[in-house]
Amino acid sequence: MKALQAIDGQLAWSERPAPACAAGQIRIKVAAAGLNRADLLQRAGHYPPPPGVTDTLGLECAGVIVEAGAGSRWSMGDRVCALLAGGGIAEEVVVDERHALPVPQGLSMVEAAAIPEVYATAWLNLFVLGELQPGEKVLLHAGASGVGSAGIQLCKAFDNPCWVSVGSAERLAYCESLGAEGGVLRGDGLESLRDFAPFDVILDPVGAKYAQLNLQLLGQDGRWIMIGLMGGREATLDLAKLLSKRIRLIGSTLRSRSADSKAALLADLEKNVWPLFESKRIAPRLERSFPIDDVEAAFAALASNTVSGKLALVIDKDLN
Known part of the structure; x- marks a missing residue:
């Protein structure tokens, strides 16, 4: 072959x-x-x-x-x-x-x-590790990516308002067409995300570059789930903020998970997400x-x- x-x-x-x-x-x-x-x-x-x-x-x-x-x-x-x-x-x-x-x-x-890859990643990190509950607010960095696109749709389907950071006005409009409430352009700076904070869950494929901002944007008992390092691997954090807000910082990869873990995840997708494809939601x-x-x-x-x-x-x- x-x-x-x-x-x-x-x-x-x-x-x-x-x-x-x-x-x-x-x-x-x-x-x-x-x-x-x-x-x-x-x-x-x-x-x-x-x-x-x-x-x-x-x-x-x-x-x-x-x-x-x-x-x-x-x-x-x-x-x-x-x-x-x-x-x-x-x-x-x-x-x-x-x-x-x-x-x-x-x-x-x-x-x-x-x-499979992007919907499994989005479901695992937002709803399994992130333990999203209806009504909780989400920030998706790189919102127009494959994982971001899946995440926006799942957030809309399960009643979680979400915002995004993206690279262009066209990509922001794309995210909003999928159900995002709004967002900001990286080139304009991300500080205006404060207007939508506090967030309950941040899904972050960027890493070091956004680390300090993520701490500021998360609310009490927030979950910061890091799935990539596009913005670097070393960051200085104010651990007092992590402590006082009771923030959970979760590192997550899918590829290296065990066969049994992936099997449970796929079964979860078939039960909870596959009907959404069938119904065109x-x-x-x-x-x-x-x-x-x-x-x-x-x-x-x-x-x-x-x-x-x-x-x-x-x-x-x-x-x-």
Whole structure:
């Protein structure tokens, strides 16, 4: 099979041995794969896969099951999307059968490929770790990103008013169209976020650059959930504020979680989020898809930081 490798910073769509399918796993013929910032980082050598995980790029995909063991909930030919620790940008992928969910009714394979990573990330951090309750206020930094787009929609569906920080007026308008109450532009400074504070939960992929401001914006018993370090890894914090406000600072990654943890998360998504796709209350925000032959253009588009929502790679157009 062909799979996407990052070799010394260069992308190679090359032949690799097909993985074996063990008990409890399924084999998926991949139609499309979502593209994520983690793929950019892995290409650059900054985010290697967890031990024992393939070095093929790709944290999510959609396709058709071509192999399933006896007693599996899945059958040959089922249309599924899957959350992966790696290997999604390939002609085939083998995954724990608990980490796949049915493609929501009415969605194409390319749309479904843009769901697992960002909706799992948003649900895990806002509603599981962040313990959001109806009516609590949320701030989403990088609100027009894939995770931000998913987070806005989930906040709206579960009655949590949310605000965003974004890079342009066009991206702010995009966020508001998804249900954000408002927000600010990074270039204008973030201090005006104080007008919307205090927030109960801040979802932060930026890190050090926003650390002091986050402490100021959070209210009593606020939860600051850090999922990335785009703005640096070292910050000076006023711990007295953390203490006096009883703020919880939570570091969170999804890729390295255990198989059982991911299985519980996917089951939670199927119960609470999948019905929202079926009823059209939320939808994957796919800005653009690229054929696998244009993978360099897809990576360049994501690296430009101008994408609103998600990008996907079409692996097998006949399955779409």
